[in-house]
Amino acid sequence: MYFCQSINRYNRMKSNFYTYYLIILTIILFTGCNIEDVSENAARLRIKLTDATSLTLKELHVDINEISVFATDSTNIEGEWITLDYSGGEYNLLTLLNGKTVQLVDQYFPSYKKIEKIKIILGNNNRIVTITDAPVPLQLSPEIIDGVVIENINADLATNVISSIIIDINAALSIREINGNWFLRPSARAFPETYGASIKGYVAPIEANPYVAIIQETDTFFTFPDPDGMFYFFGLNEGAWDIYLIANPESNYRDTVFTDTLSYGQKLELTPRPIRLVFDAP
Known part of the structure; x- marks a missing residue:
């Protein structure tokens, strides 16, 4: 049930993101x-x-x-x-x-x-x-x-x-x-500042024009990666976070979605470095 709710929320989020100012x-x-x-x-x-x-x-x-x-x-x-x-x-x-x-x-x-x-x-x-x-x-x-x-x-x-x-x-x-x-x-x-955990990672290629979103229940945070692909979130609650690497639909790259679990105060660095999005030929 939680997985289905997460996927439905992801689909709505992706549609809204590329339709409205975010x-x-x-x-x-x-x-x-x-x-x-x-x-x-x-x-x-x-x-x-x-x-x-x-x-x-x-x-x-x-x-x-x-x-x-x-x-x-x-x-x-x-x-x-x-x-x-x-x-x-x-x-x-x-x-x-x-x-x-x-x-x-x-x-x-x-x-x-x-x-x-x-x-x-x-x-x-x-x-x-x-x-x-x-x-x-x-x-x-x-x-x-x-x-x-x-x-x-x-x-x-x-x-x-x-x-x-x-x-x-x-x-x-x-x-x-x-x-x-x-x-x-x-x-x-x-x-x-000392509260909570953090997530740091890298996404490639930058030609996918990706953005990154993380979700835990009612909390949703977004960012765009730096030119080297780095993204960073901090002040996070412990527990499971759904992590979405979402490509611009016009780039023909495939989105990546996975879940990681944070302990209190953990500084999580995602692997591999970078996480590479897969290209789907048009």
Whole structure:
């Protein structure tokens, strides 16, 4: 039953992927945290941006105005919002793939805190650029005008230890079109950098113009490989993952589908290297 459901989901996914705009983007928030002031008891706070792909777009710019965290500690269990030292910026997320990052914030931060929520306030200059070089503005959905709040992070910050929090925004679920207008409403998760397992592999030939998808129950993640065929996923739950190497239908290469099981924290490197897609002569 599970196999049949997986195959049906794969067929729908492949059809939809080559019919609609599909974008994957990830924001990584690296929090080197331990500090009440700039002293030996302080922590370092770093924020980086990473990992975005698109099949039909050339650029996807996200305008970030402000980043803040909701922190608690033993003396303030109710918690408070703390605005980070960040001056804002626009980022073309499609230049960031498979672990590449750009740093957003690097600051000291009070130690012995627990970060439970993160809020990102977006500006008004979010946009996509299509393969025809035509920029298309992205409007903000009304429900996120006051910010995008990501909950259930539970990242403990210890003195003199660099902690990292990763914010993962799945743009395949974050951009929608209504009556000719495009809207941005980020669908995001967040977790400590040390959480979870990872999958790394290589696919060939690049002429197949493949993309890679992994699925576990309701979780689906996508990426396009680097020019050398490398693809990378991280922050993954343990258990079985279906891995799809899907060729562009016009390339005449055959898709490959298999399953691998991850243990907690495992860094899985797929073999053979590369995994070669089979050519079907037209």
